[in-house]
Amino acid sequence: MAYDESTAARVRILLAGQRDVAEKKMMGGLCFMVNNTMCCTVSGRGGMLIRVGPEAHARMLQEPHTSPMEMRGRIMTGFVRVAPEGYQSDSELKTWVKRGLDFVAAIPKETRSKKAAPRKAAAKTKAETKTKTAPRGLARKGPRR
Numbered sequence: 001m002a003y004d005e006s007t008a009a010r011v012r013i014l015l016a017g018q019r020d021v022a023e024k025k026m027m028g029g030l031c032f033m034v035n036n037t038m039c040c041t042v043s044g045r046g047g048m049l050i051r052v053g054p055e056a057h058a059r060m061l062q063e064p065h066t067s068p069m070e071m072r073g074r075i076m077t078g079f080v081r082v083a084p085e086g087y088q089s090d091s092e093l094k095t096w097v098k099r100g101l102d103f104v105a106a107i108p109k110e111t112r113s114k115k116a117a118p119r120k121a122a123a124k125t126k127a128e129t130k131t132k133t134a135p136r137g138l139a140r141k142g143p144r145r
Helices: 005-014 090-106
Strands: 021-026 029-034 037-043 048-051 066-071 074-082
Touching (some): 005 037
Antiparallel strands (some): 021 029, 029 037, 037 048
16 A cells, blocks of 8 residues: 655655655655654555654553554554544644654664674684584494484
């Protein structure tokens, strides 16, 4: 299912002043990443997913037009689903996007997701290329009877 392009355009306008913003198609919609961390998603199932963090999760579910985010039958704490009625006005959308931005800004830089550097293949030494034998007394010569 395709995500709502008009909502995505409105989010782009709100994030235009932010540094290091990227868009990725994932989680069934269009995800907006800020500093390599998910901020919000315009969902293909309708509505938006906002990353608010586990501490604010219960409080955000008290807001109108929100519900828990469920993925494969499991509630994802730290994320809330906001129905389109919850961000019809620009000020409502700005409030939700700001909540996602506030969470991203609160994450310490060391814990933000980083892409793993590719590993270099280690050159094998002569000792490593030799066949290894079992220690004395543990070698088995055939099937036990």
